[in-house]
Amino acid sequence: MVSKVYFSHMRAKKSNQNFSTKIKDLFDAAGIQKIFTEGDLVALKIHFGTGGNQRHLEPQHIRSIVDKVKERGGQPFVTDTTGIGLSAPRGTAVGCLRNATLHGFTQEVLGAPVIVADGLKGLTGCKIKVNGVRMKEIEIAQAIAESDAMISIAHVKGHPRTGFGASLKNVGIGCISKVSKAPLHMSKKPKIDSEKCTNCGLCIPFCPVEAIQLHGKKPKISSKKCIVGCGCWDICPENAITKWGGLHHRNKELIIRNVDAAAGVLKYFGKKKVAYFNFAYDITPHCDCADYGDVPMVPDIGLFVSNDPVAIDKASTDAINNSLGIKGTATEEIDAMKIGEDKIGKLADWDAFQIFKNIDGTREWKLQFEIAEKLGLGTQKYKLITVD
Numbered sequence: 001m002v003s004k005v006y007f008s009h010m011r012a013k014k015s016n017q018n019f020s021t022k023i024k025d026l027f028d029a030a031g032i033q034k035i036f037t038e039g040d041l042v043a044l045k046i047h048f049g050t051g052g053n054q055r056h057l058e059p060q061h062i063r064s065i066v067d068k069v070k071e072r073g074g075q076p077f078v079t080d081t082t083g084i085g086l087s088a089p090r091g092t093a094v095g096c097l098r099n100a101t102l103h104g105f106t107q108e109v110l111g112a113p114v115i116v117a118d119g120l121k122g123l124t125g126c127k128i129k130v131n132g133v134r135m136k137e138i139e140i141a142q143a144i145a146e147s148d149a150m151i152s153i154a155h156v157k158g159h160p161r162t163g164f165g166a167s168l169k170n171v172g173i174g175c176i177s178k179v180s181k182a183p184l185h186m187s188k189k190p191k192i193d194s195e196k197c198t199n200c201g202l203c204i205p206f207c208p209v210e211a212i213q214l215h216g217k218k219p220k221i222s223s224k225k226c227i228v229g230c231g232c233w234d235i236c237p238e239n240a241i242t243k244w245g246g247l248h249h250r251n252k253e254l255i256i257r258n259v260d261a262a263a264g265v266l267k268y269f270g271k272k273k274v275a276y277f278n279f280a281y282d283i284t285p286h287c288d289c290a291d292y293g294d295v296p297m298v299p300d301i302g303l304f305v306s307n308d309p310v311a312i313d314k315a316s317t318d319a320i321n322n323s324l325g326i327k328g329t330a331t332e333e334i335d336a337m338k339i340g341e342d343k344i345g346k347l348a349d350w351d352a353f354q355i356f357k358n359i360d361g362t363r364e365w366k367l368q369f370e371i372a373e374k375l376g377l378g379t380q381k382y383k384l385i386t387v388d
């Protein structure tokens with residue numbers, strides 16, 4: 001099987017050819033309207049990004065997709081899910097919308113409502129069984145689970161733990177609630193070091209599932225009740241609660257679990273109800289969730305559109321590795337300037353990523369394609385159809 005991936009480059013060679021026109025042309029060429037029918041609620045799943053990161057999806061490009069869905073009779077809404085840690089910048093729906101607004105993702109600009117899919121604290125979703133390599137159950141964010149169809153709109157970029165982030169990550173980690181993001185990211189539950197704890201009492205009311213209770217004079221975390229993802233370690237003034245870095249899976253495990261989650265989301269929707277847009281511009285080494293962002297590693301490439309999440313991510317990462325690196329950027333620092341060099345894999349050697357110590361996953365980033373193929377999500381074989 002070979003999947004079609006439609007592509008348009010970023011260049012404008014004709015006076016009337018702007019990128020919004022190209023987005024609309026690709027929408028039609030790839031037959032995206034087939035995934036929904038008139039009146040359907042269509043989730044446009046994006047990543048809002050965190051304030052401080054200046055390289056993210058362009059709101060006006062999302063608007064072009066909103067306009068096409070409306071033109072074809074669908075009811076679009078733009079959505080994302082909360083991140084790990086209730087006190088993190090995007091840890092609640094309030095924080096998510098604050099950051100969405102900073103980046104211009106508002107109803108006024110987009111022409112569609114902006115909805116945080118997993119509720120106020122990220123604890124609202126629909127649990128389903130998954131036959132993944134590791135994950136056997138996931139909780140799909142409620143608003144996404146209730147929609148009739150989904151268009152995944154991903155910003156293609158590097159990632160310190162999974163090598164890159166695009167469609168597979170947007171429909172895997174990106175579509176599940178905090179309840180499932182936790183076992184996807186973390187292998188352990190936090191503990192309180194009673195020697196360091198001064199019994200300030202902050203963590204007890206902070207925990208939304210009442211997993212922290214006093215045992216004698218000091219609080220303890222019930223590992224049975226703790227769902228991990230709410231991030232009490234961030235609010236402890238004495239650093240007495242195990243930090244996020246001490247709870248992580250190895251990166252390779254994160255890759256496997258992300259594909260498992262994507263398989264669950266696609267099983268739930270049915271593959272014919274989901275389509276993928278990969279915007280390959282502002283391709284930085286970091287994920288959009290960072291509150292900072294380096295300059296792009298390679299020149300802007302363009303837009304990929306497909307019905308196959310594996311084929312589109314393979315085409316997008318091939319395009320990155322087949323680009324010339326930009327001088328004075330991470331690509332030069334990892335010695336991957338030439339066309340054809342594994343710029344994504346070599347990011348494991350980048351100085352700035354050495355804080356993410358479990359870099360095995362970054363080196364083995366291609367594993368996600370193999371697992372996704374095995375789980376029936378799509379194929380790495382693709383035919384690139386350029387629409388000019």
Ligand code: SF4
Nearest residue numbers: 197198200201203236
């Ligand atoms: S927040 Fe930290 S110092 Fe305060 S009670 Fe909890 S564990 Fe102890």
Ligand code: SF4
Nearest residue numbers: 207226227228230232
């Ligand atoms: S104890 Fe567990 S569930 Fe409660 S805030 Fe801490 S990590 Fe979250």
